[in-house]
Amino acid sequence: MKFICEKSKLQEVISTAQKAVTGKSTMTILEGILLIARNDELTLIGSDIDLSVETKIQANILEEGSIVVDSKLFGELIKKLPNSEVQVNTIENNSLEILCEKSKAVLKYMNSDEFPMLPKINENMLLTIPQKILKNMIKGTIFATAQDEIRPILTGVKFEIDNGKLNLVALDGLRLALRSEPVENDNTISAVIPGKTLSEVSKILEDSEENVNITFTPNHILFNLGNTKIISRLLEGEFINYKSIIPDEYNLKITLKRNEFYDCIERASLMAKEGNTNLVKLDIQDDVMIITSDSQLGKAREELNVIMQGDPLKIAFNARFVIDVLKIMDEEEIILELTSSVSPCIVRNKNKDNCTYLVLPVRVMGY
Amino acid sequence: MKFICEKSKLQEVISTAQKAVTGKSTMTILEGILLIARNDELTLIGSDIDLSVETKIQANILEEGSIVVDSKLFGELIKKLPNSEVQVNTIENNSLEILCEKSKAVLKYMNSDEFPMLPKINENMLLTIPQKILKNMIKGTIFATAQDEIRPILTGVKFEIDNGKLNLVALDGLRLALRSEPVENDNTISAVIPGKTLSEVSKILEDSEENVNITFTPNHILFNLGNTKIISRLLEGEFINYKSIIPDEYNLKITLKRNEFYDCIERASLMAKEGNTNLVKLDIQDDVMIITSDSQLGKAREELNVIMQGDPLKIAFNARFVIDVLKIMDEEEIILELTSSVSPCIVRNKNKDNCTYLVLPVRVMGY
CATH class of the missing domain: 3.10.150.10 (DNA Polymerase III, subunit A, domain 2)
Structure with missing residues (x-):
């Protein structure tokens, strides 16, 4: 096998194929990347059985062939080379020679026959x-x-x-x-x-x-x-x-600003981290949401203007679950749909109907 | 104690004082920051006995006093507040109240008498x-x-x-x-x-x-x-x-580009990591430095143009020590002063006489 290609392009495809090389397998061959040089194309394959990544670039193939090389060492070496053309070719003793300007490195390679076959998939592009x-x-x-x-x-x-x-x-x-x-x-x-x-x-x-x-x-x-x-x-x-699991109906619909809600819950959760309960309580009435938390660390009280449609409600959550949802939503105005203090809370974007989040409340005595 | 100040300024001084709060001490009080409100100034002190940091800002002091508050919790809370004015005041039950817009938090505080005194230093600004x-x-x-x-x-x-x-x-x-x-x-x-x-x-x-x-x-x-x-x-x-320890004389002086040398040593060290020896060999003659490494992982060979004044020399180093030095030097042209394969190597900037680095070589049989 012998090929020449740009260092930067080679570095990029190695990095992609490496995503499947997790080091979790006990098979040494799976710590390697399979390199296949054929028909003006260099194909790289990384795999940990559960996941396989196959990626290719145009390369000047001087001699066709395929080998497996240690993913980490090969990746680091190519990364550290100057931005120039790289020549990679097999030499005697199961060795791979890598030449770039005045740099030369020689690595052991493994036999490509030992690399597991990818599942054959008839692409129907569904x-x-x-x-x-x-x-x-x-x-x-x-x-x-x-x-x-x-x-x-x-x-x-x-x-x-x-x-x-x-x-x-x-x-x-x-x-x-x-x-x-x-x-x-x-x-x-x-x-x-x-x-x-x-x-x-x-x-x-x-x-x-x-x-x-x-x-x-x-x-x-x-x-x-x-x-x-x-x-x-x-x-x-x-x-x-x-x-x-997702309820169709609700007794209370609240419209509020995602960022404001997020900041309030974040602050309240600071006082709720003790014992990992992470409990924050919401008291919603008269278009105001009062968020409180209380532990041996201290107390927090946050006040938030909201638009209410429906009945007042008190409900408590694990702050982390609410934070996880608010953090990855992308619209600024969001809606909460609530039924009772023991029923799931649904979170949606106000304007875009592309997501539905559900968070179970935490039952709190006398709340 | 009661004061009002800007959130962003308070956040900044907390972050500075926290540098001395390492959590390594077994004294609970040292997990806190000492807050002193006096004469229109708020002073914050963090300490782990070995290191103390005292920093201050202008603040609107409504009531003088001093307390110690948990460094991490107080810091996180202030950081998460909106960019606005913050009011901090003591209330009953050894508690500290923090108010900012519609946020309220209550934390326990510790008695400032228990905080260790800073060493008294008569500043002579030497x-x-x-x-x-x-x-x-x-x-x-x-x-x-x-x-x-x-x-x-x-x-x-x-x-x-x-x-x-x-x-x-x-x-x-x-x-x-x-x-x-x-x-x-x-x-x-x-x-x-x-x-x-x-x-x-x-x-x-x-x-x-x-x-x-x-x-x-x-x-x-x-x-x-x-x-x-x-x-x-x-x-x-x-x-x-x-x-x-620093030798005054040398047999060989080499002038070379820091970045080029750094890249070569980095690449060669990839093949030298086995068994932690990290050994790279330098062969310097005819204004060329050949850098090689060799282990079960593979081999590397790098070639570098240099300017030599003196006799040819072969010498070997732990690559990490050379990399550590080259990484923090700031001039592009550097000088190596060498005497023999078992004598220290001195590294200096070529133009700026502000640093001297010394690295001991590694003795290699037959080299």
């Missing part, structure tokens, strides 16, 4: 969506996945195509996050993607209008970004029927 | 130097202090006034860092300041031409920045006679 929008939808739901493995299916994010909409849903028993975007697709599809691999996917997606094409198979999801393909396995099992 | 220069001198030497406590004195940086120069020196047995600046002072003074407290001092010093006045006492050093005073205890014991 779904096309701008990268930026998908990135945002992932960011807006992934925080609500369960962190423990008690119900493994809840550590994932459900991708659902239903009635011409793509829905992403995550829930952990105490809160739920749902993001929706219209898509041109009439199928009904459902698949649950592990939160950990999805987090790497969102790092590869760019804040751009460029599309990503998505293909579903019974066991995998494929994201095709053009020069980069990401394949993740799916989680097995039945996801909770989340629609039955 | 030395005046721009903050920026001192900050740079600290940064340029502190990395060479010993990290273990085998010889406690070497965990400090020596401040020395000698022949109208301020010298800062640190050494750990394998390398030495010396920075010098001319000062208007004819005294001869020597004091060793703990590296840990000096690191906090350098965070408080600004990149500005504003002066810092320094006072030495037998046990303390005082840095006066105007509104902020920093007091550190000194290390006891005799510092090594560092001048005797």
Whole structure:
């Protein structure tokens, strides 16, 4: 194998392929990146079985071939080279020679036959969506996945195509996050993607209008970004029927400014951190929301003007769950829908119908 | 106690005083900041005994007094308040009330009598130097202090006034860092300041031409920045006679570009990390320096054009020590002074005579 390409471009594709090299596997070969030089193209593949990333660049291929090289060492070496052309070629003793200006490095390589095959996927491009929008939808739901493995299916994010909409849903028993975007697709599809691999996917997606094409198979999801393909396995099992959890009705609707609410909850939570209860109490009446917290550390009281439609209500929350939601919402005006002090609170944007968040309240004696 | 002041100014002085609140002490009172409201001034003091920081701002003092409040909680609370006026006053039950717009918080405070007294220092302002220069001198030497406590004195940086120069020196047995600046002072003074407290001092010093006045006492050093005073205890014991370590003569002088040398050593060190030896070999002849490294990970070879005055030489180093020096030097052209493969290497700026670095070589069989 022998190829020549620009250092900066090589550095970029290494960095992309490395997203799948998590070091969690016990197989040494998976600490490596597979390099395939063929037909004027250099292809790099990183994989930890659950997640695989394949990415390619144009390169001057002087001799075709494929090898596996340690991801970390190869990545650091290329990064530290001067901005110039890099020549990479195999030499005797299973060694790889890297030449750039007056620098020369020699590394051991591994046999590409030992690298696991990627699942063969027949791309049907079921779904096309701008990268930026998908990135945002992932960011807006992934925080609500369960962190423990008690119900493994809840550590994932459900991708659902239903009635011409793509829905992403995550829930952990105490809160739920749902993001929706219209898509041109009439199928009904459902698949649950592990939160950990999805987090790497969102790092590869760019804040751009460029599309990503998505293909579903019974066991995998494929994201095709053009020069980069990401394949993740799916989680097995039945996801909770989340629609039955979201109430349709409410007794009180509150309109308020997201930033103001966020700042008040943040300050109140400072006094609520003792013993990890993180309890903040809301007392809503006469278009004013009073937020209080109280612990051995001290007390806080915050006052916020809101617009109320419905009956006064007292309700208490774990501040962290409210903060998590407010932090990733993007509209300035938001709506809370409440029914009673023991019923879920729904949070939505006021003007844009693209998200539904649900937070369970905390029952407080005499409140 | 009762005062009113701007949130942003209060946040700034809390952040300064917090530099001395390290949480390392077992005394609860030292997790607090002492607030003193007197004569239109609010003074804040943080201390961990070794290091104390006293800083003040103008404030509207409505009632004089002093209390101690938990540094972290008070700091976070003030930081999260809106940019507006803040009122702070004591209320019943040893509580402190903090009011800002519609926010109210109540914290417990501690009795100021329990806060340790700062050492009384009669300021004689022995030395005046721009903050920026001192900050740079600290940064340029502190990395060479010993990290273990085998010889406690070497965990400090020596401040020395000698022949109208301020010298800062640190050494750990394998390398030495010396920075010098001319000062208007004819005294001869020597004091060793703990590296840990000096690191906090350098965070408080600004990149500005504003002066810092320094006072030495037998046990303390005082840095006066105007509104902020920093007091550190000194290390006891005799510092090594560092001048005797720095050789006056050399057989080979090399002039080279710092950045190029740095990049080459960085790349070569990638292949030298195995077993922590970090060994890089230099072969200098015919105005070319060849840098090589070799381990089970692989091999590197770098070539660098240099200007030689003297005899060819082969010498080996721990790459990390060379990188540490090159990283904090600021001139582009530098000089290496070498005598033999087992003698110290001296590194200096080519044009500015403000620093001397010494790195011991590593003896390599047959090299």
